[in-house]
Amino acid sequence: MVTWLRVAARAVLLSAVLAAHATAQTTPPSKGEVARLVWTTLIALDHANRTGNYTVLRDLSAPGFRAANDAARLAGVFARTRDLPLGRVVLYAPQMAVPPEIVEDGALRLRGRIPMRPEAVLFDMLFAQQGVDWRLLGLSVGRGEPSVPEESGEARE
Template identity: 55%
Template sequence: MAQEEAPSPPGRAETARLVWSTLIAVDHANRTGNYAVLRDLGAPDFRSANDPAKLAVVFASIRARDLGLARVVLSNPVYSEEPGLTETGLYEVKGRFPGRPEGISFELYFQYAEGAWKIYALAIAALEDEADPGAETGQE
């Protein structure tokens, strides 16, 4: 699908909102077992590549671990690199939410579609401690 011309990248506050809302959407999907809303929040390319059943499989390890993604709203994301546009126009945001006993790392890509930045791809992992990124992941 052709990508809409994106406006300038979101500012810091909007970027944090995108991160929080995406992780909360995954948390709600994991808690309810209903991945339809998460899918529907995505860009058209994300929606066409993922049905709710596929997303349930993708996030099974995060769901089984009960990572508790809702706690991300209690702190600001720590970015591992400055968020920015890729050569293909996706908005790339990588970082973590430190925490004990485990933190959360994320790699999110947003596509500008239908007048807004929408989920294009995402990966979430548990961080056992700050030195070890952990092995449990949910990716798409």
């Protein structure tokens, strides 16, 4: 009888884990997880820009991103962002232009800005879920007009 209870308990636990995994693929992550994804991606790009070594950014990405982009291509794509002070993005809360969304193929799309001064950092990111992790699938970074910081605890210069 004890063995049967263990098997039943494992089946219930496995069902709960699988249900949570299925839910994670259809709903965007929490606000904190979204901020972490934005910050870590921009910090990885900052490190790549500062060192000229884009292999770590590439290696942290989803297989499709790695297959489409070698380090030399990434260096060319992000050449215009090398003078952006991306290392300071963690001092500001990301402002989403639209709510995070799961698009048709199950990828997570994040679009918004980091309201830094003298210019904001604009981003459009696409992530693929691999297990419990989100891996970079697409990245666009640009410059924008700074926005007025809200009184919500954002860092100010």
